[in-house]
Amino acid sequence: MSNLMITSFLTTVAKSIRNLNPSDVREMAEREVNIGLTALTEDGLNRMWDFLAPERLSERKKNELVRFVHPMGPRLPGMPEPPAHLDIELWEEGLSKPPQAFTFYKKDPERTVREIISKREELGLPLARQFVVFRKAVSEKVVNSVSQENALFSIATSLPNIVPSVLALPFAVGEFASDTAFITANQLRMAFLLAGANDRPIGYREQKAQVASVIAGAFGWRSLARQLISKLPFGAG
Known part of the structure:
Protein backbone atom coordinates (compact mmCIF):
# COMPACT_ATOMS: atom_id res chain seq x y z
CA MET A 1 0.00 0.00 0.00
CA SER A 2 1.39 3.40 -0.95
CA ASN A 3 2.19 6.15 1.53
CA LEU A 4 -0.39 8.30 -0.25
CA MET A 5 -3.16 5.81 0.51
CA ILE A 6 -2.08 5.53 4.15
CA THR A 7 -1.97 9.32 4.47
CA SER A 8 -5.41 9.64 2.89
CA PHE A 9 -6.87 7.09 5.28
CA LEU A 10 -5.25 8.73 8.32
CA THR A 11 -6.55 12.13 7.27
CA THR A 12 -10.07 10.75 7.15
CA VAL A 13 -9.62 9.01 10.51
CA ALA A 14 -8.27 12.23 12.01
CA LYS A 15 -11.42 14.07 10.92
CA SER A 16 -13.59 11.35 12.44
CA ILE A 17 -11.81 11.41 15.80
CA ARG A 18 -11.38 15.17 16.03
CA ASN A 19 -13.99 15.30 18.78
CA LEU A 20 -12.99 11.94 20.24
CA ASN A 21 -11.00 13.01 23.28
CA PRO A 22 -10.19 10.25 25.77
CA SER A 23 -9.95 12.92 28.47
CA ASP A 24 -13.73 13.31 28.25
CA VAL A 25 -14.21 9.59 28.88
CA ARG A 26 -11.68 9.72 31.71
CA GLU A 27 -13.55 12.61 33.32
CA MET A 28 -16.87 10.75 33.11
CA ALA A 29 -15.38 7.55 34.52
CA GLU A 30 -13.68 9.30 37.43
CA ARG A 31 -16.85 10.95 38.68
CA GLU A 32 -17.45 9.91 42.28
CA VAL A 33 -20.78 8.17 42.88
CA LEU A 125 -19.42 4.44 33.55
CA PRO A 126 -18.42 5.73 37.01
CA LEU A 127 -20.55 3.08 38.72
CA ALA A 128 -18.73 0.35 36.80
CA ARG A 129 -15.34 1.86 37.56
CA GLN A 130 -16.04 2.07 41.30
CA PHE A 131 -18.20 -1.00 41.84
CA VAL A 132 -17.25 -4.24 40.14
CA VAL A 133 -20.82 -5.56 40.31
CA PHE A 134 -21.82 -3.10 37.55
CA ARG A 135 -18.95 -3.83 35.15
CA LYS A 136 -20.41 -6.72 33.19
CA ALA A 137 -23.73 -4.97 32.53
CA VAL A 138 -22.14 -1.64 31.60
CA SER A 139 -19.52 -3.28 29.36
CA GLU A 140 -22.19 -5.26 27.53
CA LYS A 141 -24.25 -2.10 27.08
CA VAL A 142 -21.26 -0.25 25.60
CA VAL A 143 -20.46 -3.08 23.17
CA ASN A 144 -24.08 -3.49 22.08
CA SER A 145 -24.56 0.24 21.61
CA VAL A 146 -21.43 0.71 19.49
CA SER A 147 -22.17 -2.43 17.47
CA GLN A 148 -25.66 -1.14 16.66
CA GLU A 149 -24.27 2.26 15.67
CA ASN A 150 -21.73 0.63 13.36
CA ALA A 151 -24.37 -1.62 11.80
CA LEU A 152 -26.75 1.28 11.18
CA PHE A 153 -23.95 3.37 9.68
CA SER A 154 -22.89 0.51 7.43
CA ILE A 155 -26.43 0.06 6.17
CA ALA A 156 -26.94 3.79 5.68
CA THR A 157 -23.77 4.16 3.62
CA SER A 158 -24.02 0.80 1.82
CA LEU A 159 -20.71 -0.32 3.29
CA PRO A 160 -19.74 -3.72 1.85
CA ASN A 161 -20.12 -6.44 4.44
CA ILE A 162 -16.84 -8.00 3.35
CA VAL A 163 -13.58 -6.05 3.53
CA PRO A 164 -12.04 -5.85 0.03
CA SER A 165 -9.30 -8.35 -0.66
CA VAL A 166 -5.67 -7.37 -1.05
CA LEU A 167 -6.09 -7.15 -4.83
CA ALA A 168 -9.37 -5.24 -4.74
CA LEU A 169 -8.44 -2.76 -2.00
CA PRO A 170 -6.41 -0.28 -4.11
CA PHE A 171 -9.44 0.26 -6.33
CA ALA A 172 -11.93 0.49 -3.46
CA VAL A 173 -10.00 2.50 -0.89
CA GLY A 174 -11.27 5.88 -2.07
CA GLU A 175 -14.86 4.85 -1.41
CA PHE A 176 -14.11 2.54 1.50
CA ALA A 177 -11.85 4.75 3.61
CA SER A 178 -14.39 7.32 4.83
CA ASP A 179 -16.85 4.63 5.96
CA THR A 180 -14.09 2.65 7.58
CA ALA A 181 -12.80 5.77 9.32
CA PHE A 182 -16.14 6.36 11.02
CA ILE A 183 -16.32 2.78 12.28
CA THR A 184 -12.65 2.87 13.32
CA ALA A 185 -13.27 6.00 15.38
CA ASN A 186 -16.31 4.38 16.94
CA GLN A 187 -14.28 1.30 17.83
CA LEU A 188 -11.69 3.54 19.48
CA ARG A 189 -14.45 5.23 21.45
CA MET A 190 -15.63 1.81 22.59
CA ALA A 191 -12.09 0.92 23.69
CA PHE A 192 -11.91 4.08 25.81
CA LEU A 193 -15.34 3.44 27.34
CA LEU A 194 -14.53 -0.18 28.17
CA ALA A 195 -11.26 0.86 29.79
CA GLY A 196 -13.14 3.39 31.90
CA ALA A 197 -15.80 0.87 32.90
CA ASN A 198 -13.15 -1.63 33.99
CA ASP A 199 -10.96 0.80 35.93
CA ARG A 200 -8.08 0.68 33.46
CA PRO A 201 -5.96 3.55 32.06
CA ILE A 202 -7.70 5.53 29.30
CA GLY A 203 -5.99 7.24 26.37
CA TYR A 204 -4.15 6.85 23.08
CA ARG A 205 -0.80 6.26 24.76
CA GLU A 206 -2.22 4.20 27.62
CA GLN A 207 -4.08 1.92 25.18
CA LYS A 208 -1.53 1.97 22.39
CA ALA A 209 -1.78 -1.76 21.66
CA GLN A 210 -5.58 -1.64 21.46
CA VAL A 211 -5.52 1.45 19.25
CA ALA A 212 -3.03 -0.23 16.90
CA SER A 213 -5.18 -3.35 16.73
CA VAL A 214 -8.33 -1.38 15.92
CA ILE A 215 -6.69 0.55 13.10
CA ALA A 216 -4.88 -2.46 11.69
CA GLY A 217 -8.15 -4.36 11.73
CA ALA A 218 -9.77 -1.65 9.59
CA PHE A 219 -7.51 -2.71 6.73
CA GLY A 220 -7.15 -6.32 7.70
CA TRP A 221 -3.37 -6.03 7.85
CA ARG A 222 -1.75 -5.99 11.27
CA SER A 223 1.56 -5.09 9.65
CA LEU A 224 0.22 -1.56 9.16
CA ALA A 225 -0.20 -0.94 12.87
CA ARG A 226 3.23 0.52 13.54
CA GLN A 227 3.03 2.91 10.60
CA LEU A 228 -0.46 4.09 11.47
CA ILE A 229 -0.08 4.34 15.23
CA SER A 230 2.80 6.80 14.92
CA LYS A 231 0.50 9.25 13.13
CA LEU A 232 -2.31 9.29 15.70
CA PRO A 233 -2.76 12.33 17.98
CA PHE A 234 -1.19 10.86 21.13
CA GLY A 235 -1.10 14.32 22.65
CA ALA A 236 -4.90 14.54 22.64
CA GLY A 237 -5.36 12.81 25.94
Whole structure:
Protein backbone atom coordinates (compact mmCIF):
# COMPACT_ATOMS: atom_id res chain seq x y z
CA MET A 1 0.00 0.00 0.00
CA SER A 2 1.39 3.40 -0.95
CA ASN A 3 2.19 6.15 1.53
CA LEU A 4 -0.39 8.30 -0.25
CA MET A 5 -3.16 5.81 0.51
CA ILE A 6 -2.08 5.53 4.15
CA THR A 7 -1.97 9.32 4.47
CA SER A 8 -5.41 9.64 2.89
CA PHE A 9 -6.87 7.09 5.28
CA LEU A 10 -5.25 8.73 8.32
CA THR A 11 -6.55 12.13 7.27
CA THR A 12 -10.07 10.75 7.15
CA VAL A 13 -9.62 9.01 10.51
CA ALA A 14 -8.27 12.23 12.01
CA LYS A 15 -11.42 14.07 10.92
CA SER A 16 -13.59 11.35 12.44
CA ILE A 17 -11.81 11.41 15.80
CA ARG A 18 -11.38 15.17 16.03
CA ASN A 19 -13.99 15.30 18.78
CA LEU A 20 -12.99 11.94 20.24
CA ASN A 21 -11.00 13.01 23.28
CA PRO A 22 -10.19 10.25 25.77
CA SER A 23 -9.95 12.92 28.47
CA ASP A 24 -13.73 13.31 28.25
CA VAL A 25 -14.21 9.59 28.88
CA ARG A 26 -11.68 9.72 31.71
CA GLU A 27 -13.55 12.61 33.32
CA MET A 28 -16.87 10.75 33.11
CA ALA A 29 -15.38 7.55 34.52
CA GLU A 30 -13.68 9.30 37.43
CA ARG A 31 -16.85 10.95 38.68
CA GLU A 32 -17.45 9.91 42.28
CA VAL A 33 -20.78 8.17 42.88
CA ASN A 34 -22.21 8.20 46.40
CA ILE A 35 -24.73 5.51 47.33
CA GLY A 36 -27.02 5.59 50.34
CA LEU A 37 -28.24 2.31 51.87
CA THR A 38 -31.47 1.84 53.81
CA ALA A 39 -32.46 -1.46 55.39
CA LEU A 40 -34.61 -2.71 58.23
CA THR A 41 -31.71 -4.22 60.18
CA GLU A 42 -27.93 -4.16 60.33
CA ASP A 43 -27.90 -7.59 58.66
CA GLY A 44 -29.79 -6.04 55.76
CA LEU A 45 -27.17 -3.32 55.45
CA ASN A 46 -24.43 -5.95 55.48
CA ARG A 47 -26.07 -7.82 52.59
CA MET A 48 -26.22 -4.63 50.57
CA TRP A 49 -22.59 -3.87 51.37
CA ASP A 50 -21.59 -7.37 50.25
CA PHE A 51 -23.45 -6.71 47.00
CA LEU A 52 -21.43 -3.54 46.35
CA ALA A 53 -18.15 -4.85 47.77
CA PRO A 54 -18.05 -8.62 47.16
CA GLU A 55 -15.71 -10.85 49.13
CA ARG A 56 -13.31 -11.29 46.20
CA LEU A 57 -12.25 -7.63 46.41
CA SER A 58 -9.02 -6.77 48.18
CA GLU A 59 -9.16 -5.05 51.55
CA ARG A 60 -7.57 -1.98 49.97
CA LYS A 61 -10.38 -1.73 47.42
CA LYS A 62 -13.04 -2.26 50.08
CA ASN A 63 -11.52 0.50 52.18
CA GLU A 64 -11.72 2.81 49.17
CA LEU A 65 -15.40 2.02 48.66
CA VAL A 66 -16.27 2.88 52.26
CA ARG A 67 -16.00 6.55 51.25
CA PHE A 68 -18.83 6.18 48.75
CA VAL A 69 -21.29 3.90 50.56
CA HIS A 70 -23.39 5.50 53.29
CA PRO A 71 -25.74 3.61 55.65
CA MET A 72 -28.85 5.75 56.04
CA GLY A 73 -30.87 3.46 58.25
CA PRO A 74 -30.49 1.99 60.67
CA ARG A 75 -27.76 4.43 61.68
CA LEU A 76 -24.70 2.59 62.93
CA PRO A 77 -22.56 3.80 65.85
CA GLY A 78 -19.49 5.73 64.81
CA MET A 79 -20.60 6.18 61.21
CA PRO A 80 -19.93 9.64 59.74
CA GLU A 81 -22.77 11.76 58.46
CA PRO A 82 -23.67 11.04 54.82
CA PRO A 83 -23.08 13.72 52.19
CA ALA A 84 -25.81 16.23 51.46
CA HIS A 85 -26.26 14.76 47.99
CA LEU A 86 -26.57 11.07 47.20
CA ASP A 87 -26.38 9.94 43.58
CA ILE A 88 -28.25 6.69 44.25
CA GLU A 89 -30.45 5.49 47.10
CA LEU A 90 -30.70 1.74 47.55
CA TRP A 91 -33.47 0.35 49.76
CA GLU A 92 -33.97 -3.17 51.03
CA GLU A 93 -36.77 -5.08 49.33
CA GLY A 94 -40.07 -4.85 51.21
CA LEU A 95 -39.56 -1.33 52.54
CA SER A 96 -41.66 1.59 51.36
CA LYS A 97 -39.08 3.60 49.42
CA PRO A 98 -39.21 7.09 47.90
CA PRO A 99 -39.80 7.33 44.12
CA GLN A 100 -36.18 8.12 43.26
CA ALA A 101 -34.77 5.16 45.19
CA PHE A 102 -33.95 1.69 43.86
CA THR A 103 -34.81 -1.67 45.38
CA PHE A 104 -32.13 -4.14 46.40
CA TYR A 105 -33.42 -7.59 45.47
CA LYS A 106 -31.34 -9.91 47.62
CA LYS A 107 -32.42 -12.99 45.63
CA ASP A 108 -31.92 -11.28 42.27
CA PRO A 109 -29.16 -8.66 42.58
CA GLU A 110 -28.71 -8.58 38.79
CA ARG A 111 -32.20 -7.11 38.57
CA THR A 112 -31.04 -4.30 40.82
CA VAL A 113 -28.08 -3.67 38.51
CA ARG A 114 -30.29 -3.67 35.41
CA GLU A 115 -32.78 -1.22 36.89
CA ILE A 116 -30.08 1.21 38.01
CA ILE A 117 -28.22 1.11 34.68
CA SER A 118 -31.47 1.52 32.76
CA LYS A 119 -32.77 4.51 34.72
CA ARG A 120 -29.45 6.20 35.54
CA GLU A 121 -27.55 5.63 32.32
CA GLU A 122 -25.39 8.71 32.87
CA LEU A 123 -23.90 7.03 35.95
CA GLY A 124 -23.09 3.74 34.23
CA LEU A 125 -19.42 4.44 33.55
CA PRO A 126 -18.42 5.73 37.01
CA LEU A 127 -20.55 3.08 38.72
CA ALA A 128 -18.73 0.35 36.80
CA ARG A 129 -15.34 1.86 37.56
CA GLN A 130 -16.04 2.07 41.30
CA PHE A 131 -18.20 -1.00 41.84
CA VAL A 132 -17.25 -4.24 40.14
CA VAL A 133 -20.82 -5.56 40.31
CA PHE A 134 -21.82 -3.10 37.55
CA ARG A 135 -18.95 -3.83 35.15
CA LYS A 136 -20.41 -6.72 33.19
CA ALA A 137 -23.73 -4.97 32.53
CA VAL A 138 -22.14 -1.64 31.60
CA SER A 139 -19.52 -3.28 29.36
CA GLU A 140 -22.19 -5.26 27.53
CA LYS A 141 -24.25 -2.10 27.08
CA VAL A 142 -21.26 -0.25 25.60
CA VAL A 143 -20.46 -3.08 23.17
CA ASN A 144 -24.08 -3.49 22.08
CA SER A 145 -24.56 0.24 21.61
CA VAL A 146 -21.43 0.71 19.49
CA SER A 147 -22.17 -2.43 17.47
CA GLN A 148 -25.66 -1.14 16.66
CA GLU A 149 -24.27 2.26 15.67
CA ASN A 150 -21.73 0.63 13.36
CA ALA A 151 -24.37 -1.62 11.80
CA LEU A 152 -26.75 1.28 11.18
CA PHE A 153 -23.95 3.37 9.68
CA SER A 154 -22.89 0.51 7.43
CA ILE A 155 -26.43 0.06 6.17
CA ALA A 156 -26.94 3.79 5.68
CA THR A 157 -23.77 4.16 3.62
CA SER A 158 -24.02 0.80 1.82
CA LEU A 159 -20.71 -0.32 3.29
CA PRO A 160 -19.74 -3.72 1.85
CA ASN A 161 -20.12 -6.44 4.44
CA ILE A 162 -16.84 -8.00 3.35
CA VAL A 163 -13.58 -6.05 3.53
CA PRO A 164 -12.04 -5.85 0.03
CA SER A 165 -9.30 -8.35 -0.66
CA VAL A 166 -5.67 -7.37 -1.05
CA LEU A 167 -6.09 -7.15 -4.83
CA ALA A 168 -9.37 -5.24 -4.74
CA LEU A 169 -8.44 -2.76 -2.00
CA PRO A 170 -6.41 -0.28 -4.11
CA PHE A 171 -9.44 0.26 -6.33
CA ALA A 172 -11.93 0.49 -3.46
CA VAL A 173 -10.00 2.50 -0.89
CA GLY A 174 -11.27 5.88 -2.07
CA GLU A 175 -14.86 4.85 -1.41
CA PHE A 176 -14.11 2.54 1.50
CA ALA A 177 -11.85 4.75 3.61
CA SER A 178 -14.39 7.32 4.83
CA ASP A 179 -16.85 4.63 5.96
CA THR A 180 -14.09 2.65 7.58
CA ALA A 181 -12.80 5.77 9.32
CA PHE A 182 -16.14 6.36 11.02
CA ILE A 183 -16.32 2.78 12.28
CA THR A 184 -12.65 2.87 13.32
CA ALA A 185 -13.27 6.00 15.38
CA ASN A 186 -16.31 4.38 16.94
CA GLN A 187 -14.28 1.30 17.83
CA LEU A 188 -11.69 3.54 19.48
CA ARG A 189 -14.45 5.23 21.45
CA MET A 190 -15.63 1.81 22.59
CA ALA A 191 -12.09 0.92 23.69
CA PHE A 192 -11.91 4.08 25.81
CA LEU A 193 -15.34 3.44 27.34
CA LEU A 194 -14.53 -0.18 28.17
CA ALA A 195 -11.26 0.86 29.79
CA GLY A 196 -13.14 3.39 31.90
CA ALA A 197 -15.80 0.87 32.90
CA ASN A 198 -13.15 -1.63 33.99
CA ASP A 199 -10.96 0.80 35.93
CA ARG A 200 -8.08 0.68 33.46
CA PRO A 201 -5.96 3.55 32.06
CA ILE A 202 -7.70 5.53 29.30
CA GLY A 203 -5.99 7.24 26.37
CA TYR A 204 -4.15 6.85 23.08
CA ARG A 205 -0.80 6.26 24.76
CA GLU A 206 -2.22 4.20 27.62
CA GLN A 207 -4.08 1.92 25.18
CA LYS A 208 -1.53 1.97 22.39
CA ALA A 209 -1.78 -1.76 21.66
CA GLN A 210 -5.58 -1.64 21.46
CA VAL A 211 -5.52 1.45 19.25
CA ALA A 212 -3.03 -0.23 16.90
CA SER A 213 -5.18 -3.35 16.73
CA VAL A 214 -8.33 -1.38 15.92
CA ILE A 215 -6.69 0.55 13.10
CA ALA A 216 -4.88 -2.46 11.69
CA GLY A 217 -8.15 -4.36 11.73
CA ALA A 218 -9.77 -1.65 9.59
CA PHE A 219 -7.51 -2.71 6.73
CA GLY A 220 -7.15 -6.32 7.70
CA TRP A 221 -3.37 -6.03 7.85
CA ARG A 222 -1.75 -5.99 11.27
CA SER A 223 1.56 -5.09 9.65
CA LEU A 224 0.22 -1.56 9.16
CA ALA A 225 -0.20 -0.94 12.87
CA ARG A 226 3.23 0.52 13.54
CA GLN A 227 3.03 2.91 10.60
CA LEU A 228 -0.46 4.09 11.47
CA ILE A 229 -0.08 4.34 15.23
CA SER A 230 2.80 6.80 14.92
CA LYS A 231 0.50 9.25 13.13
CA LEU A 232 -2.31 9.29 15.70
CA PRO A 233 -2.76 12.33 17.98
CA PHE A 234 -1.19 10.86 21.13
CA GLY A 235 -1.10 14.32 22.65
CA ALA A 236 -4.90 14.54 22.64
CA GLY A 237 -5.36 12.81 25.94
